[in-house]
Amino acid sequence: MNAPKPPSPPAIRRIPKAAAAAPASGPSEPVRLNKRMADQGLCSRREADDWIERGWVRVNGQPATMGQKVSAADRVTVERAAQGQQARQVTILLHKPVGYVSGQAEDGHAPAVTLVTAQNRWAEDRTPIRFTPAQLRGLAPAGRLDIDSVGLLVLTQDGRVARQLIGEDSRMEKEYLVRVQWGDLAQDVRAAFPAAQLARLRHGLSLDGKPLKPAVVEWENAEQLRFVLTEGKKRQIRRMCEQVGLKVVGLKRIRMGRVLLGRLPPGQWRYLAPGESF
Incomplete structure (x- = not known):
């Protein structure tokens, strides 16, 4: 034998x-x-x-x-x-609404992760992943959005994704639509705002004593700017705008790398699909 x-x-x-x-x-x-x-x-x-x-x-x-x-x-x-x-770790794309904080609860405001429930999953999400409460363990934001900002928020269990998006050597593009006022002027801001100040937004400003990296800043329409950044300092866009006399009245992140917010409704989420990457 x-x-x-x-x-x-x-x-x-x-x-x-x-x-x-x-x-x-x-x-x-x-x-x-x-x-x-x-x-x-x-x-x-x-x-x-x-x-x-x-x-x-x-x-x-x-x-x-x-x-x-x-x-x-x-x-x-x-x-x-x-x-x-x-292989079991998930990455979730959430359309964060106003009133939610990106990370831990603060000042009585709920964290965005509380929106990740089976009921809030986007009906058009065709990703073949079944939602389970275990997916909430270690699920953390990879990049923040202020409480009064909306749009694409990435929550992930995968440290590789987090490093790609917010690691110290990350150059990942983040795109925003930003509605602004200039002084008391709330309409047709583009016509009145000096071109030299727009150039400063693109390159020439500093925050926290350090010069900012060049950014793409263009008018999307008469009251709204489009920003594309490759860094993410705290409240960066709002602070940049303050330095040139603009007041931000609305801010929405619409893209991170190659991943778009698209038609994902506010307060709902979907999985990062297999084959989809930043």
């Missing part, structure tokens, strides 16, 4: 040599393991720490430890259990 076969070891995934050969901080300087994994797009740093804690990450065949540093020569592998966990 043949002896039973020993159990197979857990499957692992190796970071490609080409990606591992040049860490962001230099070819010879060791970096924290979670940073290297995030830099290679495997996960976020927080996710990497979770995988390390669960024993899903190995360095040169040995279980990784929290805070461990690695060099370009070290071989990092990740078990398939981590990939399975990532």
Whole structure:
């Protein structure tokens, strides 16, 4: 009678040599393991720490430890259990209305995530994902919208998506429609607003003592500007407008990267579809 076969070891995934050969901080300087994994797009740093804690990450065949540093020569592998966990993570696109905060509840205002219910899912969402309360765990905004702003808010469980949208090295475009007044003038602002001030909105302003990156700023109609930014400082558009004498009376985000708000109704949400990306 043949002896039973020993159990197979857990499957692992190796970071490609080409990606591992040049860490962001230099070819010879060791970096924290979670940073290297995030830099290679495997996960976020927080996710990497979770995988390390669960024993899903190995360095040169040995279980990784929290805070461990690695060099370009070290071989990092990740078990398939981590990939399975990532595959279950969701990203949700919400049309945030006025009166909701992006993150934690504050000053009596509810967080936008409270709108993510089965009843509020857009009827035209054809994504083949069934909503479950488990999808709310760890669901966090990737980029904020002020309480008095509306439009596209991305909520995600996936650290890779969050890093892509709001990571320190992100250059993701965010597009907004901004209704403005100039002094007491609320109609045909475009005709009266100086071209030189519009040029300053595009490039030349500073916030918090630092110059802003160039932006696309154009008139959408007589009372509304279109902004395209690649950074996201707190209340940036409102503060930019204040510096040139404009008052923002309405702000709506309509795009993040390649993902559009489209016809998604206020207060409703849909999943980021398979094959759809920022």
